[in-house]
Amino acid sequence: MNLIVSSVETAPGPLKHHLQVISGLDNVPRKEKQFRNFASNSLNLKGKQGEASVGEIWKYLKGLREEQQKAKQQKDEAIAAAKLKNAEATSTKELDELPNDGRHVDAVSACGLNDISPPNPKIVKKAIKKVLKKASGHKLSLKRLRKEIQLHLGASKSDKKRLKVLVQQTLESSTAKGIFLVSGDNVQLQVD
Structure with a gap:
């Protein structure tokens, strides 16, 4: 306008x-x-x-x-x-x-x-979604997911700890919203 x-x-x-x-x-x-x-x-x-x-x-x-x-x-x-x-x-x-x-x-x-x-939470959330969409069955282990996100974002090894914390926080907040399903060490993208 x-x-x-x-x-x-x-x-x-x-x-x-x-x-x-x-x-x-x-x-x-x-x-x-x-x-x-x-x-x-x-x-x-x-x-x-x-x-x-x-x-x-x-x-x-x-x-x-x-x-x-x-x-x-x-x-x-x-x-x-x-x-x-x-x-x-x-x-x-x-x-x-x-x-x-x-x-x-x-x-x-x-x-x-x-x-x-270092990566911010919004970028990490988008990266999680992209990585899980590419994975077979939209499911990965938590460790593998973190490695794939690190590669996807091009994050350095010094960002590894911060990335681990961000992934955990993102999964906790998004699980309540029904975006991700965390069962044990596996993370799955909830597909509509």
């Missing part, structure tokens, strides 16, 4: 009036088929000429939406890069504070400073 309101000012002449009318309406559909039907009925655009006008409106709005998505993606990438740079600076500072007596590499791998972003 915000897209339509903001597009009224920048719209080409023939579309400006139609976009003004649509911006005053509620529940404007976002899918093409529903939008075309809505616009042709709301704007009383019938026939070939009306369908052409609705097509131009849709094409214009689709282009604006794609531009907004690209801008948002670039902004998200910039934020992620800034966070990564900040995390690297923090880990470098912590590395500099470690004693340089030969235990430096062991201390780095033990505290996980070489890993910038």
Whole structure:
């Protein structure tokens, strides 16, 4: 809806009036088929000429939406890069504070400073679902499931403990919701 309101000012002449009318309406559909039907009925655009006008409106709005998505993606990438740079600076500072007596590499791998972003619970849940969907019978042992998730996520060995805890927490919370069935050391995906 915000897209339509903001597009009224920048719209080409023939579309400006139609976009003004649509911006005053509620529940404007976002899918093409529903939008075309809505616009042709709301704007009383019938026939070939009306369908052409609705097509131009849709094409214009689709282009604006794609531009907004690209801008948002670039902004998200910039934020992620800034966070990564900040995390690297923090880990470098912590590395500099470690004693340089030969235990430096062991201390780095033990505290996980070489890993910038360990997996989060949402990603782990999605990975569990994907791995179990690929497994025969949608069922794996807990140990095998953790190994497959580690491979799927490309997690390092230092993330193994955190991954184990995340998998356990995810399974406990999702079992109550009926997504996974845990029986002994086996985990099964509940298929609808």
